Amino acid sequence: MPGLLRGVARTAVIAGTATAVSNRVSRRQGGRWAQQDAQQQAQQEAQQQAAAPPPPPPPAAAPPADDMTTKIEQLKQLSTLKEQGVLTETEFAEQKRRLLG
Numbered sequence: 856m857p858g859l860l861r862g863v864a865r866t867a868v869i870a871g872t873a874t875a876v877s878n879r880v881s882r883r884q885g886g887r888w889a890q891q892d893a894q895q896q897a898q899q900e901a902q903q904q905a906a907a908p909p910p911p912p913p914p915a916a917a918p919p920a921d922d923m924t925t926k927i928e929q930l931k932q933l934s935t936l937k938e939q940g941v942l943t944e945t946e947f948a949e950q951k952r953r954l955l956g
Contacts, residue, residue: 929954 930951937947 926954 933942933947933950933954936942937944942950
């Protein structure tokens with residue numbers, strides 16, 4: 856009986872050791888795979904960002920028009936409207952004051 860008990864104990868120790876080693880190897884390998892997956896995902900994201908077209912440039916602002924030229928054109932339009940009778944002398948004077956003031 857002592858020989859049988861010793862054999863069972865030895866088998867239990869060997870099986871326990873094998874299980875512990877197997878679990879440790881599995882955890883270590885799982886950690887390596889997780890690290891590789893994270894690296895691959897980071898590389899893919901970097902490639903996608905690099906491949907994405909740059910955002911369109913903001914619309915170019917119109918060059919500022921010469922203020923005096925614009926005012927002269929508006930005054931010409933007002934005088935034309937006055938000559939056509941669309942504006943009265945008072946309305947013309949008011950619009951001219953707003954434009955120049």
